[in-house]
Amino acid sequence: MDILAGLNAAQREAVQYIKGPLLILAGPGSGKTRVITHRIAYLVKTTGVSPRHIMAVTFTNKAAREMQQRLQKLLGSLSEQVWAGTFHAICARILRRDGKSLGLDTNFVIYDEEDQQSLVKQCLLDLDLDPRQYNPQKIRNAISQAKSQQITHDGLTARARSPWDDIVCRVYERYQEQLGQSNAADFDDLLMKVVQLFEKHPAALEKYRSRYLHLLVDEFQDTNLIQYKLIRLLGGKHRNVCVVGDPDQSIYSWRFADIRNILSFEKDFPDARVIVLEQNYRSTKNILGAASAIISANKKRKEKDLWTDNTEGTPVFLVKTYNEQEEAQFVANEILKLSGSDSIKPGDCVVMYRTNAQSRAVEEAFMRYGLKYKLVGGTRFYQRREIKDTIAYLRVIQNPFDNISLSRIIRIPGRGIGAKTLSDLTNWARENNLSLFTAVKAVNEGGGPGFGAKINTALAGFYRMLNDLIMEGQQLNLIKLIDTVLERSGYRETIRGEEDGEERWENIQELRTVAADYDDLPPGEGLAPFLEKVSLVADTDEIESREDTVTLITLHQAKGLEFPIVFIVGLEEGLLPHRRSMEEGGDELEEERRLCYVGVTRAERNVYLMHTVRRAIFGMSSESTPSRFLDDLPEHLVERKGMIPGEEQPGGNVRVRAKRWRDEDEGINIADLLAKKSGLPQPSAGLAEVNPGDRVRHAKFGDGQVIGVRVTGQDREVIVAFEDSGVKKLLLSMAPLEKI
DNA sequence: GCAAACATGATTTTT
DNA sequence: TCATGTTTGC
Numbered sequence: 210m211d212i213l214a215g216l217n218a219a220q221r222e223a224v225q226y227i228k229g230p231l232l233i234l235a236g237p238g239s240g241k242t243r244v245i246t247h248r249i250a251y252l253v254k255t256t257g258v259s260p261r262h263i264m265a266v267t268f269t270n271k272a273a274r275e276m277q278q279r280l281q282k283l284l285g286s287l288s289e290q291v292w293a294g295t296f297h298a299i300c301a302r303i304l305r306r307d308g309k310s311l312g313l314d315t316n317f318v319i320y321d322e323e324d325q326q327s328l329v330k331q332c333l334l335d336l337d338l339d340p341r342q343y344n345p346q347k348i349r350n351a352i353s354q355a356k357s358q359q360i361t362h363d364g365l366t367a368r369a370r371s372p373w374d375d376i377v378c379r380v381y382e383r384y385q386e387q388l389g390q391s392n393a394a395d396f397d398d399l400l401m402k403v404v405q406l407f408e409k410h411p412a413a414l415e416k417y418r419s420r421y422l423h424l425l426v427d428e429f430q431d432t433n434l435i436q437y438k439l440i441r442l443l444g445g446k447h448r449n450v451c452v453v454g455d456p457d458q459s460i461y462s463w464r465f466a467d468i469r470n471i472l473s474f475e476k477d478f479p480d481a482r483v484i485v486l487e488q489n490y491r492s493t494k495n496i497l498g499a500a501s502a503i504i505s506a507n508k509k510r511k512e513k514d515l516w517t518d519n520t521e522g523t524p525v526f527l528v529k530t531y532n533e534q535e536e537a538q539f540v541a542n543e544i545l546k547l548s549g550s551d552s553i554k555p556g557d558c559v560v561m562y563r564t565n566a567q568s569r570a571v572e573e574a575f576m577r578y579g580l581k582y583k584l585v586g587g588t589r590f591y592q593r594r595e596i597k598d599t600i601a602y603l604r605v606i607q608n609p610f611d612n613i614s615l616s617r618i619i620r621i622p623g624r625g626i627g628a629k630t631l632s633d634l635t636n637w638a639r640e641n642n643l644s645l646f647t648a649v650k651a652v653n654e655g656g657g658p659g660f661g662a663k664i665n666t667a668l669a670g671f672y673r674m675l676n677d678l679i680m681e682g683q684q685l686n687l688i689k690l691i692d693t694v695l696e697r698s699g700y701r702e703t704i705r706g707e708e709d710g711e712e713r714w715e716n717i718q719e720l721r722t723v724a725a726d727y728d729d730l731p732p733g734e735g736l737a738p739f740l741e742k743v744s745l746v747a748d749t750d751e752i753e754s755r756e757d758t759v760t761l762i763t764l765h766q767a768k769g770l771e772f773p774i775v776f777i778v779g780l781e782e783g784l785l786p787h788r789r790s791m792e793e794g795g796d797e798l799e800e801e802r803r804l805c806y807v808g809v810t811r812a813e814r815n816v817y818l819m820h821t822v823r824r825a826i827f828g829m830s831s832e833s834t835p836s837r838f839l840d841d842l843p844e845h846l847v848e849r850k851g852m853i854p855g856e857e858q859p860g861g862n863v864r865v866r867a868k869r870w871r872d873e874d875e876g877i878n879i880a881d882l883l884a885k886k887s888g889l890p891q892p893s894a895g896l897a898e899v900n901p902g903d904r905v906r907h908a909k910f911g912d913g914q915v916i917g918v919r920v921t922g923q924d925r926e927v928i929v930a931f932e933d934s935g936v937k938k939l940l941l942s943m944a945p946l947e948k949i
Numbered sequence: 950g951c952a953a954a955c956a957t958g959a960t961t962t963t964t
Numbered sequence: 965t966c967a968t969g970t971t972t973g974c
Contacts, residue, residue, distance in 0.1 A: 268963040297964045321964080341970090396964050431963075463961070564960055566965090586962085620950095627950045747964060765961050787960055804961080827959070828965035 212251050212283070216243075223484045224248045227256060227423075230444075230478035232471070233453040236515045237500070237810035238491025238771065241453055245425055246276060248451065249291060250283035252423060260290035264421040264443070267295055268428050270746055272769070276427075292421065296436055298745050300399040303406070305741075307413050311402050312389060316737060318604050319744035320388070320395040323597070324613045325349050331616075332383040334632075335639055343376050351377045352384060356397035357433040357465040359404055390644055391612045400435045407442045414442060422447050429454030429474075433465040441477060448478065456511055457504050460765055460804050462796070489515050491771055493522025496816050499846050500809040506841050507799045524848040525809075527839065528819040531852065532830070533567070533779070536821050537574035539851060540776050543817065544580060544759060547774065553814075555580060556756040557773040561764050561808045563785045567778060568761050575759065583755075585762040589748050595704055595713040596720055600743055602694045605675065606682045607736050609646040612638075616645060622703035625667035633658050634668075646675075674698065687735030688728045691721055764808045775812035780805070780820045780836040805838045818842075822852070899927055899941065899948070908945040910934040 213221050223233050223244045235241035249265065252258040267273045273293050280288035292299065305315050320328065329345040329352070355365050355377075362382045369375050388394065394402060407414035424444040426432070429452035432440070444450035452474060459468045475481055489497055497517050504510070530536040540560055547553040560571050560582075568584055575582045590596060598621055601614035609615070616635065619626055637658040638648035651657045652665060653672045660668070674697055682690055695701040695717065704713050723743070727735035754760075760772070764785075779785060785805060790797035809816055820835045899905070903915045905927075913931035918941075927946070930936050939946065 270964085272963085295964065301964095319964090322962085399964080428963080460961080461963075464963080466963095566959085569965095589962090623950075625950075629950085745964060747962085763961065765963090768963090784960095789960060825965080 212247050212254060216240075216247065217488055219484055219486050219488070220244050220247075223486070224251050226482055226484070227252055227258075228449065230448050230474070230481035231451040232429075232474055232481050232483045233451065233486060234483065234511070234513065235453055235455050235486040236489060236513055237455065237458065237807070238489040238517075239486035239515075240488075240490060241427075241455075241486065242275065242279065244486065245427060245451075245453060246279040246283060249280060249425065253284055253287060258423060260284065260287050262420065262422040263291045263425070264299070264423070265291060265293040265425040266299060266427065266440075267293070268431055270295055270298070272427060273298070295745065296439070297396060297399050300403040300439075301741060301745060303403050303417070304394065304399065307406060307410075307416075308402065310410060310413075311406055313394060313402065314392050316392070316608050318391070318393045318608050318611050318614070318740070319399065320393050320613065321591075321744065322349070322396075323592070324393075325353075325395050327613050327616075328384060328387055329380060331613075331635070332380045332387060335383060336379055338376065338380075343373075343380075348377055348380050352381050353395075353397050354465055355381065356395075356401050357435050359401055359435050359438065387612065390610065392608055392610050393613070397435075400439060404435055404438050404442065407439075417443060418446050423449045424451065426450070426452040427454075430456050430459040430468055430471060431461050431464075431466040432470050433467055434470070437467070437470045437473065450478065457507075457513065457803055458768060458807050460768065460800060460807060462800055485513060487513060487515050489517040490519070491813055492517060492810065493519050493814060495522045495524055495846050496809065496812050496814075499525040499816065499842055500806055502841050502843055502846070503802060503809060503838050504806040506838075507802055508795070509799060523815055525842065525846050526815065526817045527842070527847050527849050528817050528851040529835075529849070529853075530819065530821050532821050532823045533570040533825065534574065535851075536778055536819050537570040538578075539819070540571060540778065540817070541574045541578040541580055543776075544774075545578065547815075553774060554756045555759045556754055558776070559760040559762060559767070559770070559772040559774070559811070560776045560778060561762055561767050561811070562778050563764055563787055563804070564779075565763060567784075571761055571778065581755070581758045582761050583758045585760060585766055590716070590719070591743060591746065591748070593713070593716055595717055598700065599691070599695065599717055599720060600740070602678075602698060602700070603691070603736060603740060605646075606679050606690075606694070607740055609675065609679065610644040612645045615649075618698070619645075619649075619671060622699045624671060624699070625663065626671065630660065630664055630668075633660070649675075682736060683733040685732055686728050687724045687730070687739055688721060690736065691724055764804045767811050768807050771811050771813060773812070773814045774817075775808065775815070776817040776819060777805070777808045778819045779824070780818050780839055781824065781833040782836055783826075783833070784824075785836055785838070802838060805836075817850075819851075899946075904949045905929060905946050906949045907931065907934075907937075907939075910937060912949065913937075 213224065216224060220240055220243070223231065224247045233244065235244070245265070249263055252263060253260050265276055267276065273295055276293050277288065280291060280293070301319065304313055304317070308317070326345055326349050329349045330340050333340045333343060333345060362378060362385055365381060366378045369378050388398065421443060424440065426440055440450060440452070454471060456468055456471055459466060462468065475483070492500070494517055497515055501515055528539060530539050544555055544558050547558070548555055562568060565586065572582065572584070598618065601617040604611050604614040605618060616631060619631060634648050634657070635645060638645050643651070648657060649668055649672050652660065652668045678694055678697060681693060685693060701714070704710050704717070707713065724735070724739055727739045764777070786798055786801035790801050818839060820839065821833055823830050824833045899915055899918060901915050901917055904912065905915055906912050907929070910931040911933050913929040915927055916930050916936070917928035927939050927941050928936065929939060
């Protein structure tokens with residue numbers, strides 16, 4: 210197979226330029242992944258580089274997996290020798306192997322954000338600081354930010370400028386101490402410690418440098434300082450570093466991604482070749498034009514000239530609806546319409562939004578319309594309480610000094626050990642500089658802070674159970690171990706008795722399925738790799754896409770995906786751009802704009818940019834203003850739908866508004882058919898022509914005059930001033946009203 | 950120690 | 965509005 214076949218000139222150049230630093234600026238839909246994988250294949254097949262000498266770094270497991278799969282197709286089994294992984298997975302592996310000199314034992318646990326937060330809270334308590342006064346979340350974030358720049362506790366102390374900084378520093382110090390005692394590393398540590406390792410131990414660095422002679426980095430615009438440092442260290446000698454990214458798609462600065470890394474790259478590698486991939490293979494001309502218009506308004510930006518050979522396509526639809534219910538209803542209606550008349554299926558459609566809360570209205574409408582949907586994100590699998598609990602048990606078995614996991618499971622299920630006991634125990638452990646596990650052991654041996662007989666018995670039972678499980682952990686295969694843990698701890702019984710216990714239990718069974726991959730390993734040896742896997746994986750493998758299922762997703766998560774039909778809802782000031790990014794400086798606003806750009810550039814055929822007149826936020830409905838991003842759309846690329854300016858009437862002329870997207874549709878209205886068939890209330894149906902000023906008669910209240918009409922969800926609320934019964938609010942669909 | 954009342958504050962979330 | 969964490973009463 211010819212590796213270069215089907216590549217355009219720029220792509221080909223990027224594939225063939227293999228010696229020395231290379232920066233690829235890849236516009237959306239420009240075949241970026243193709244270039245990376247073909248480049249690797251080219252290195253191996255054409256220039257004879259051993260796949261063992263290639264490392265490819267990604268941000269997500271999904272990206273790593275996809276890369277691996279595509280390499281498999283190009284290279285066959287040779288592809289397995291390429292080290293393709295996420296920053297965190299790669300670093301974790303390096304630390305397991307070589308982290309001893311940094312005080313990390315090979316079986317260290319990896320703390321996720323929730324664990325980090327618990328630890329911060331504990332540290333605050335240890336330091337006699339009130340967690341309500343000093344927000345643990347903010348402190349966690351500050352520590353994470355410091356680590357992302359390789360600023361140690363000492364370094365942070367040196368630059369502390371305010372009382373708040375001092376608090377952060379004190380917590381940071383204790384926090385690191387506690388991580389050490391628990392033989393734990395948080396996500397940031399994985400990176401920071403590898404950099405420390407390489408800086409302190411040149412031999413270790415040399416080992417990896419001489420092994421991985423070709424380095425590729427995907428989504429380079431999302432790297433933070435420490436990640437870039439790592440790349441420089443690993444690639445600094447052979448300088449065969451290829452980074453691929455798009456500054457216009459940088460949307461993770463709040464995770465400390467630093468767009469300046471792209472500039473630094475050109476400074477640190479002055480001889481770097483820069484290749485820009487500008488041809489787009491994904492979208493129509495109109496969509497690309499709209500996207501370019503939006504992103505061009507950013508000031509701090511490298512100009513890129515995207516173009517496409519694709520057709521012009523339909524205009525970008527600019528849709529205005531009254532509120533979020535009608536917005537969602539429009540989406541549902543449109544999807545049904547498209548899938549009736551066009552070659553489009555619901556599975557080709559995606560609804561994107563800025564905040565997760567916005568999915569609600571969409572879900573409700575989809576349920577009414579009988580549309581299947583898949584919500585991406587939400588409460589993620591490994592974040593679920595029952596999953597975290599189960600994993601915490603397993604972690605303690607693997608590493609009893611893991612204080613955070615131990616304090617999680619000691620009270621669950623209830624075994625007569627409560628908050629008070631736990632805090633006494635924790636304090637005693639702290640005073641004696643012991644781990645929680647050792648403290649429990651001490652109580653069992655007649656020491657400890659001195660509890661009553663009842664608590665002593667409870668703790669003794671807990672300690673015995675843990676010991677048994679630790680022992681048996683050595684002798685059981687993973688699945689048997691998990692079953693034993695759930696049974697012996699009483700967790701199974703407890704969880705199944707709870708509300709939605711069955712669902713939770715099924716989730717645990719799902720975890721057990723993941724464990725099946727490690728069940729064939731010899732007794733005792735499956736646990737460690739299993740825990741590694743679940744610590745570094747944010748989600749279960751994606752459910753395969755189905756033809757009949759619409760995807761609901763945040764704009765952030767949509768990066769890297771593509772769909773024929775894209776709906777972006779809530780393009781309103783305060784939502785997109787989000788109000789929190791409007792407060793200060795232009796930088797965050799520019800990022801919001803990039804977010805919008807990412808959304809639009811996901812589309813292949815159609816884009817619907819939607820906004821409302823009123824939207825409920827935190828339960829309170831208020832007027833909304835169309836997003837400033839919409840102002841930048843050139844009129845000739847746009848077609849308006851929904852409420853058309855100039856045609857609306859003050860007071861809310863319901864009929865005209867509803868008509869717009871229902872009656873102009875040629876052909877049958879599938880939604881109506883569906884609704885009738887299923888016997889569900891027909892959305893937005895039965896709209897009587899009622900306007901303020903009309904005289905009406907009510908069966909009970911008598912005659913009156915309509916003084917207002919308001920849209921509420923699917924219905925209209927009519928306010929009528931009755932001659933005899935006073936002012937009443939009535940639902941148009943329910944009230945026995947007739948016009949007189 | 951635990952359940953129910955109460956207060957609070959609420960983007961985005963690759964690992 | 966609603967989910968989460970904290971206080972309160974048994």
